[in-house]
Amino acid sequence: MGDSDVTAVELRSVTMSYRARDGDYTAVSDVDLSVERGRFVSVVGPTGCGKSTLLNAVAGLLPPSSGSVHIDGTPLRGLNRKAGYLFQQDALLPWKTVLDNVAFGLELRGTGKQERTELARDWIKRVGLAGFENAYPHQLSGGMRKRTAVAQSWIGDPPMLLMDEPFGALDVQTRQVMENELLTLWTGSEKTVLFVTHDLDEAISLSDEVVLLSAGPGSTIVGSYQVDLPRPRNLLDIRTEPAFTEIYRAIWSDLRNEVMKTYERIAAGQAG
Numbered sequence: 196m197g198d199s200d201v202t203a204v205e206l207r208s209v210t211m212s213y214r215a216r217d218g219d220y221t222a223v224s225d226v227d228l229s230v231e232r233g234r235f236v237s238v239v240g241p242t243g244c245g246k247s248t249l250l251n252a253v254a255g256l257l258p259p260s261s262g263s264v265h266i267d268g269t270p271l272r273g274l275n276r277k278a279g280y281l282f283q284q285d286a287l288l289p290w291k292t293v294l295d296n297v298a299f300g301l302e303l304r305g306t307g308k309q310e311r312t313e314l315a316r317d318w319i320k321r322v323g324l325a326g327f328e329n330a331y332p333h334q335l336s337g338g339m340r341k342r343t344a345v346a347q348s349w350i351g352d353p354p355m356l357l358m359d360e361p362f363g364a365l366d367v368q369t370r371q372v373m374e375n376e377l378l379t380l381w382t383g384s385e386k387t388v389l390f391v392t393h394d395l396d397e398a399i400s401l402s403d404e405v406v407l408l409s410a411g412p413g414s415t416i417v418g419s420y421q422v423d424l425p426r427p428r429n430l431l432d433i434r435t436e437p438a439f440t441e442i443y444r445a446i447w448s449d450l451r452n453e454v455m456k457t458y459e460r461i462a463a464g465q466a467g
């Protein structure tokens with residue numbers, strides 16, 4: 196098998212700059228990253244280092260200033276249509292019910308009403324919202340909104356999922372329940388996941404691999420760590436296991452350096 200048979204996402208020397216009033220700001224610089232199909236990979240790094248910027252490059256929302264993004268071996272031009280998205284802010288339409296929100300992506304694609312309604316009902320059940328099909332987003336708790344958003348992003352069966360701090364706004368317990376459910380959905384799905392978080396606990400618990408971005412500006416990848424904790428994982432207990440603590444310590448000693456650099460730059464008024 197050639198590389199393009201197994202590499203779902205490849206970044207080659209990707210640099211991303213923003214136009215700012217006082218000149219260009221290079222958020223990430225010369226990033227090489229390769230994510231094999233079916234892997235769960237998290238990107239961590241200090242605040243403002245460029246995690247979302249990198250994810251936006253993979254989503255095709257922002258073209259690289261230099262370098263290239265390849266999806267399944269093909270250079271990405273425009274939006275990445277192989278990806279589903281889950282962001283911190285959900286994109287539920289307030290005037291549509293849970294059922295219609297979940298079915299909306301299929302509606303845009305032209306799937307017939309009966310088929311999309313059946314699929315949406317099935318997904319609503321899978322994310323634990325049976326009985327709430329006719330509720331509107333404002334009638335839901337934060338966790339329930341997130342479940343709706345999960346159903347929305349999975350219903351189209353995308354081969355890859357791009358997630359940017361998807362559970363960041365939830366309380367700790369709801370968050371752990373949602374993380375567990377995400378892993379249950381992902382297990383056996385063969386989907387590639389690229390997951391951005393500032394939370395190292397969350398990154399390790401979920402992932403096969405954690406990638407560390409350095410402090411900005413001009414962030415680049417300074418470490419890549421395999422997480423070979425056995426699966427299936429029970430996230431409610433995993434954080435107290437010695438193997439988890441060992442991986443956590445190894446990554447944190449490197450992440451800590453980058454966090455300290457960010458603090459120093461913020462204190463010096465150069466970033467933040």
Ligand SMILES: Nc1ncnc2c1ncn2[C@@H]1O[C@H](COP(=O)(O)OP(=O)(O)OP(=O)(O)O)[C@@H](O)[C@H]1O
Nearest residue numbers: 213220222241242243244245246247248249393411
């Ligand atoms: N549209 C923009 N114009 C100018 N600068 C931007 C723009 N978007 C992001 N930046 C800058 O690029 C850097 C990287 O931002 P990005 O949001 O990718 O970081 P992040 O690691 O996701 O941050 P956080 O962890 O705080 O969410 C930051 O310094 C940010 O201020």
